Structure formats: C-alpha cells, structure tokens
Amino acid sequence: MKYYFLIISFLLSSSVLAKEEKHLSACEVEIREHCTDEASRKNSLACLLKLEKKVSDNCKQELQRLSKVVEAAGPRGSGGMSSFGGVMSGIGLMPPQKTVITMNGMLAPQGNPTVITQGKLNVATPVWRRNSEAFAMSLGGSRLSFNEAQTFDSGLTTPSELHRIDLGGQYSTTLNNKAFLGMKASIGSASDKPFNSSDEVTFSFNSFYTKPETDNSQWIWTVFLSNNNSFANYIPIPGFIYLYKSEGFTGMFGLPFMSLQWTPVEPWIFSMSYFITNFNSEIAYGFRDKFQTFTGFSISQQNYLRSDREEKKDRLFFNEKKVFVGMRSPLTKEISGEIQSGVSFDRKLKEGESFNDTHMEADFGRSWYVSMNLNILI
DSSP, rough: OOOOOTTOOOOOHHHHHHOOOSOHHHHHHHHHHHOOOOHHHHHHHHHHHGGGGGGGGHHHHHHHHHHHHHHHOOOSSSSSSHHHHHHHHSGGSSSSOOOEEEEEEEEEEEEOOOOOEEEOOOOEEEEEEEEEEEEEEEEEEEEEEEOOBOOOTTSSSOOOOEEEEEEEEEEEEEEETEEEEEEEEEEEEESSSSTSSGEEEEEEEEEEEEEOHHHHHSEEEEEEESEEEEEEEOOOEEEEEEEEEEEEEEEEEEEEEEEEEEETTTTEEEEEEEEEEEEEEEEEEEEETTTEEEEEEEEEEEEETTTTTTTTTOOOEEEEEEEEEEEEEEOSSEEEEEEEEEEEEEEEEEEEETTEEEEEEEEEEOOEEEEEEEEOOO
8 A cells, every 4th residue: 555645745855764874764774675776765755655565664654754744834825925834844845756636625604604615726747857857847726715705894895706826837956965956936826806917916936955964854945935925025035944853753943934743652643833824733643544533723824916906015814713623544546535624713804915914804703614635646
C-alpha cells in the first residue's frame, strides 16, 4: 500500500530526509539500506514510495509527522498571505513528481440568516524533470457562495459570491553545493467579479533556498511578493524558517510562523500551526495511511478584491473560526478522503487596507457545517 499521507507531502525532497550524520533517523536508515544508487539518493522520497511494505513503522511515523507539518505550514485559507504560509514551509514549493488533484466541498446551512457553501479544486502536474531540475504547472479555483447577501455596517450590500482562479508554475533545482533552490509564480483573480478589470487581477511570487545541515536541522530562506495580502501588498517580504527533527517530533519555526508535530505515544499525534491570521490545532489518533480520527480548532482568513470598491488598496477579508471532529483514510490505491464536521462561528466579511485596519464589517453568525476532501494521486 502506498503511503497516502504523502499525497500532501509529495513535495518533500531528499534535502530533508538524507543527512550525513552519526545518529540516523528511521527513514535515513531505510534510505541508506535500500536507496543505494545515486539517482535514488537524490530522490529519496520516490525511492521510499517504491519500497511499499518494506518501510518500517518508525519510518512511516516519521514521514507522517513530516508530511503533516508541511501540510499545516501550507495554505489554510486562500490568497496571497496563505501562499506566504506555503512558502514559509519552504519545501512546499517543490514541484510534484506525479499529478495531484485535491477537491473540497463545504456546507454550512445556518447563519444570519445565510447558507454558506464552498467548493475548491486544485490540480498540480509535472511538466518535465531533467537531472536535478524539475518544473510543474498548477491550476486552482474556488467558489464561496452566500445564499443571501448581507449588509455591511456602512449600508452597502455584501457580494453574494466570491471566486478565485489561479494559474501557476513551479521550478526547483539542486545546486552544486547540494543546496536546493525553488520558485513559484502565479497569476489569477480573486473577486466577486473575476477579471472584471485589471484591479481584480492577483499575482504572487515565492522563492526559497535551503542547504542540508549535518544534523537534524536546517535553515530555509524565503522571499515572497504578492498584491493580495493581509498587509504589505506589492512589497517583497523576506522570511526564514528553522526545521528541526528529533525522535517523535518535527517542527518548523520562523517569524511570524510556527508549525509542529509531536508523537508522545504512538499512534497519537498533536499538531499546531500559526501564521498571522491563520491558526490550526489538531489531536489525531491512528496512521494516515490506514485510518485516522481527529479533533481540532482553527482560525482562517480568505482575501478578495471587491470589484466596486472605492479604495483600490482595500482588501475584502472573510474570517471564520471552527471547532471540528473528523476522520481520514485511504479509499483506493490512488485516492484518500477526509470528512469533518463541527461548528463554524465568528464568521465575518471585513474590508480595509489591512486585516487589522478595516472600515466595513458584516456578521454572518454561526452554523454547524460538514466538509469533505478528496486527494487523488495519478
């Protein structure tokens, strides 16, 4: 059986797993034992995937922690700032080795009064891979729908639908000094009227650089630029992150960013991630390549450009908090699924120049909700 929790972490590279050190982790032992040729060493994740049932439970647990910490470091909402969350994970910019399709649907049938539905579809596929270089394309879209438009406290009517479309490309290469360089750029639109004018066009650029260390840690350096953030639009934002692994623990620590995984006793896993306007915490039981249940709490924000806004610097923010329970499991050899349900509350549409400087607000109340996710690896 393939390790379905790696559908999210197909982006991982040998820079994280393959280290020259005296005290080897479980996966590094597997790599040195089974991935002996030069090509396999350079692409240790692909080598581990081919081992299937030969990989030890300890290695599977290590991969699970690493995949989850990268997943938590990635986007929780949508928009430029969530892309920065992705770049802060560093290795999240590595092009996929296979085509990955992710689908999500959510229904919240109560409100103020409003029924909220949301659908998302993202596709990433490799285009070419040559020696140490790789390039991939990605296409994503989402639709956030309010059954009834609400009214801002200013008297204006809120949009009834918000859409997002993104087309992007990812590139990575291994340098002569065994360092990794990755870049990702995208262009699209996030608005109630996508591509209505140039004022609704969005773009982002992410890059990272990392070099393997001689122990269980490494530094990742990043640069991010976007025109649809919670703050600092059109301004390059430098960042850094420190990746640390030990037995039972994997963490990424940056400014202002944190993502960690802790396995005190198998198969319990505690997860937490934080990035400015997004927060997620989860307690899970079980292995993700078999069956796993979980409960948690999250805060998320999505950013849009309202088409008829008066101030072009303003951004529209949809904020919500969730308390949830759920389960995830492989469905077939290529597909894994997740279902969760809980309470969505403190849901608000705000508009302003930054997330903490808004001048319009609409309250959408609270509701129970249910959501489903499918991850397909081709």
